[in-house]
Amino acid sequence: MERKILRRMPWVIFFGGLLIALPSIVVRLIDWDRNPLAAQALIERVDMFAFGTGMLFFNAVFAVTTGAVLIVLMKGPGYVADGYKLSDADSPRRVSERD
Template sequence: MSKWLRKLPGYQTYEPGLERKVLLQLPQFTVMGVLAISLPSLLARLLLSSKAERIIDILVISTEIFFLSMVLTLAIAALIIMLSKGPAYVADAYPLIESDRPAE
C-alpha cells in the first residue's frame, strides 16, 4: 500500500484558506437558509386562504430546491479546492510509444 501513496519529492503544500471556513460554516448556513426560506409558508398558513397557501408552498419548495443545489455546488467546489491544496503523489508511469514513423 505504501508504494501506491508515495508523495512526490519537493511538493509544496498550501495553507488552508477560505475553503475551510466555508466548509465549517456550511451546515449552519444551510439550516438557517432553509428556515428563512420556509418562513413565508408558515406565515401564509396563519394569514392567507388555502389557495394562496398552495401557491406560496410551490414557490417555497422550488426556492428550497434551488437553495440546496447551490449549497451542494458550493460544498463540492470548496472540497475540490481543499483536496487540490494537499500533497502531490507520484503517478504511475505510462510509457508513451508515439513517433512520426511506426516501429519496424
Template sequence: MNWLKKLPGYQRTPYGFELRLLRQMPRVLLLGTLLPLLLSGLARLFYTQGTAAEVERHIQLFDFGMIGLAVLIWTAVVTVSFGCVIVWLMKGPAYVADGFDVSHSDQPKLD
C-alpha cells in the same frame, strides 16, 4: 511501486476562504431549510382574506414557491461545498506522476 510519492520540496498552500466557507455550509443548509418553512407557516397566519378556496390556493402556491426556494438553497449548498472540497484538495500536497512511455514519441504521427 509507491503510488503516493510526494513531490520533493513542495510547500503546501495555506487554507483560506474555501475552508471557512465549507465550515459554514451546515449552518446555511439548516437556515435555508428553516427559513422557507417559517415563511410558509407565517403565510398561514397572515393570509386570511377571500374565500376558503382562494386562501387555500394562494397558500398552496406560496408553499410551492417555498419548496422551490429550499431546493434551490440545497442545490447551491451542494455545489459550493463540492467547489470548496476541490479547492481544498488542490491545495494539498503535490504528488509525482509516474512516467508513461508513448510508443510514437520519437516520431509523432502527423495527420
C-alpha cells in the same frame, strides 16, 4: 477560504432553509377571513414558490460545498498548491546556463 466556507455551511443550510420555509409557516398561521378555497390556493402557491426557491438554494449550496471539498482535497494536508522544492532555489542559474 475554502475551510471557512465548509465551517459555515451547516449554519447557511439551517438558516437558509428556515428563511425559505418561513413564508409557508406564516401563511398557515394567519387566520384567513376570506373564502377557504382562495386561502388554500394562496397557501399552495406560497408552498410552490418556497419549494422552487429551496431547490435553487440547496443546489447552489451543494455546488459551493462540492467545490470547497474538491479544493481541500487537491491542496492536501500541506495546505499548499505546489509543495515541490526547486533544486536551484537558493541560487537560480541564468537562462543561458540551463540550455
